Amino acid sequence: MNDQTIYALASGAGRCGVAVVRLSGPQAFSVLCRLSGKSDFKARYAHRVQLIDPVEGDPIDDGLALYFPAPHSFTGEEVVEFQIHGGRAVVQALLDSLAQMDGLRLAEPGEFTRRAFENDKMDLTAAEGLADLIHAETRAQAKQALRQMEGALGTLYNDWADRILHILAHFEAVIDFPDEDLPEEVEAGARAKVANLQHEIEDHLKDGHRGELLRDGVRLAIVGPPNAGKSSLLNQLAKREVAIVSDIAGTTRDIIESHLDIGGYPVVVSDTAGLRHSEDVIEMEGVRRAQDRAQSSDLKVVMFDAADWPNLDQKTLDLIDDDSLVVLNKMDQAKPDVADIGGQKPIYMSAKSKEGLVDFFKRLEEEVATRCMMTGAPALTRARHREALEDCVEALVRFAEIDLPELAAEDLRMATRALGRITGRIDVEDVLDVVFSDFCIGK
Numbered sequence: 059m060n061d062q063t064i065y066a067l068a069s070g071a072g073r074c075g076v077a078v079v080r081l082s083g084p085q086a087f088s089v090l091c092r093l094s095g096k097s098d099f100k101a102r103y104a105h106r107v108q109l110i111d112p113v114e115g116d117p118i119d120d121g122l123a124l125y126f127p128a129p130h131s132f133t134g135e136e137v138v139e140f141q142i143h144g145g146r147a148v149v150q151a152l153l154d155s156l157a158q159m160d161g162l163r164l165a166e167p168g169e170f171t172r173r174a175f176e177n178d179k180m181d182l183t184a185a186e187g188l189a190d191l192i193h194a195e196t197r198a199q200a201k202q203a204l205r206q207m208e209g210a211l212g213t214l215y216n217d218w219a220d221r222i223l224h225i226l227a228h229f230e231a232v233i234d235f236p237d238e239d240l241p242e243e244v245e246a247g248a249r250a251k252v253a254n255l256q257h258e259i260e261d262h263l264k265d266g267h268r269g270e271l272l273r274d275g276v277r278l279a280i281v282g283p284p285n286a287g288k289s290s291l292l293n294q295l296a297k298r299e300v301a302i303v304s305d306i307a308g309t310t311r312d313i314i315e316s317h318l319d320i321g322g323y324p325v326v327v328s329d330t331a332g333l334r335h336s337e338d339v340i341e342m343e344g345v346r347r348a349q350d351r352a353q354s355s356d357l358k359v360v361m362f363d364a365a366d367w368p369n370l371d372q373k374t375l376d377l378i379d380d381d382s383l384v385v386l387n388k389m390d391q392a393k394p395d396v397a398d399i400g401g402q403k404p405i406y407m408s409a410k411s412k413e414g415l416v417d418f419f420k421r422l423e424e425e426v427a428t429r430c431m432m433t434g435a436p437a438l439t440r441a442r443h444r445e446a447l448e449d450c451v452e453a454l455v456r457f458a459e460i461d462l463p464e465l466a467a468e469d470l471r472m473a474t475r476a477l478g479r480i481t482g483r484i485d486v487e488d489v490l491d492v493v494f495s496d497f498c499i500g501k
């Protein structure tokens with residue numbers, strides 16, 4: 059347990075109706091008593107308190123105080139929460155009083171959650187879920203974060219680790235008691251279980267990065283020749299004039315990014331420079347960046363002026379792939395009958411008259427949704443998880459190729475350690491616990 063008591067404003071900064079100041083650590087309760095002049099507090103009960111600065115004797119506020127005795131608190135430590143009026147001066151007065159008390163200090167970013175993790179109140183995936191929930195900008199993001207915070211990922215990874223530990227227990231037994239004749243079918247069964255597990259983890263890894271896309275946002279690039287109407291479409295998507303629109307070809311030069319909520323899903327849209335050859339070095343740099351961005355995006359809108367059909371720009375045609383929505387814009391001026399462009403059926407629209415826009419938005423939303431679809435199984439949300447799971451699979455693959463029990467056991471240990479890195483939990487003690495509680499050698 060930490061011997062320092064930390065405090066911080068837990069609600070957002072700035073003027074508001076109610077502000078929450080939180081304390082955690084051994085002195086939290088005595089601080090509550092000093093500020094309120096009372097000592098009789100019921101656990102987890104909102105008490106009306108007059109807060110008075112103990113040194114100056116100045117009143118701070120008339121508010122509420124809640125006391126959460128350890129270990130039944132967010133951090134697992136003694137916690138006190140003050141709900142006070144959210145004026146800047148009131149909040150500052152309380153923070154100043156706390157700052158003057160011995161043994162108290164302002165919390166570092168994430169320190170309350172860190173203490174919760176250290177006191178086994180949550181594992182690393184739950185802590186990450188909590189961070190994501192606070193940063194979530196769309197409904198789907200918040201849903202995924204909440205699910206992770208409530209332990210969906212942690213449970214999955216712990217379950218996998220437990221299953222490996224049980225199998226490991228078998229190999230530990232073979233190593234420690236070589237004279238006991240353990241039946242061969244037990245080993246075959248153990249190996250079959252590892253193979254199953256390996257497939258489950260591989261399936262989880264093959265999720266098209268949906269959890270990561272939902273967490274970080276789907277990257278969408280709008281590309282096409284100059285004057286196709288790319289910036290006009292960005293402005294329609296963003297519902298404001300993000301980019302300059304003009305009839306001068308080559309208006310957009312740099313990449314213009316906009317963060318959007320499309321059907322509850324986060325999308326980072328990039329408007330790009332029109333693709334063409336130019337003598338202007340700045341414009342050419344813009345074209346290079348546009349092509350780069352198209353390459354690195356999860357989804358592309360490849361846009362042409364419908365009037366250009368059938369003489370479409372080759373640079374733009376070259377970018378079309380399975381992740382492209384091909385659009386013929388300016389249908390208010392021209393609507394050629396085209397069945398296929400680069401293997402895709404074009405979508406007609408007008409970014410100016412707004413014809414076809416509703417259908418296009420629907421199509422776009424579907425494409426975004428399938429890329430970060432929330433299904434029954436929880437999705438991994440971070441590269442950190444992915445790397446550890448890949449290490450785990452590697453160890454399981456090695457295990458399958460090895461007969462010697464000592465080496466096989468070592469690979470299983472590496473596999474559990476990789477999973478343990480994700481949740482921050484597993485250590486050797488866990489292996490021993492399973493061996494002795496679950497495996498009856500002396501039978």
Ligand SMILES: Nc1nc2c(ncn2[C@@H]2O[C@H](COP(=O)(O)OP(=O)(O)OP(=O)(O)O)[C@@H](O)[C@H]2O)c(=O)[nH]1
Binds near residue numbers: 287304309389390408
């Ligand atoms: N009639 C018609 N005009 C459009 C449509 N969409 C865009 N425009 C016009 O076409 C011109 C070019 O539009 P922009 O949005 O600037 O085109 P862009 O693709 O961003 O062009 P660059 O940035 O130069 O590559 C502007 O005058 C727009 O008003 C449309 O659907 N119909």
Ligand SMILES: [K+]
Binds near residue numbers: 284304307308
């Ligand atoms: K333009």
Ligand SMILES: [Mg+2]
Binds near residue numbers: 289301302329330
């Ligand atoms: Mg533009």
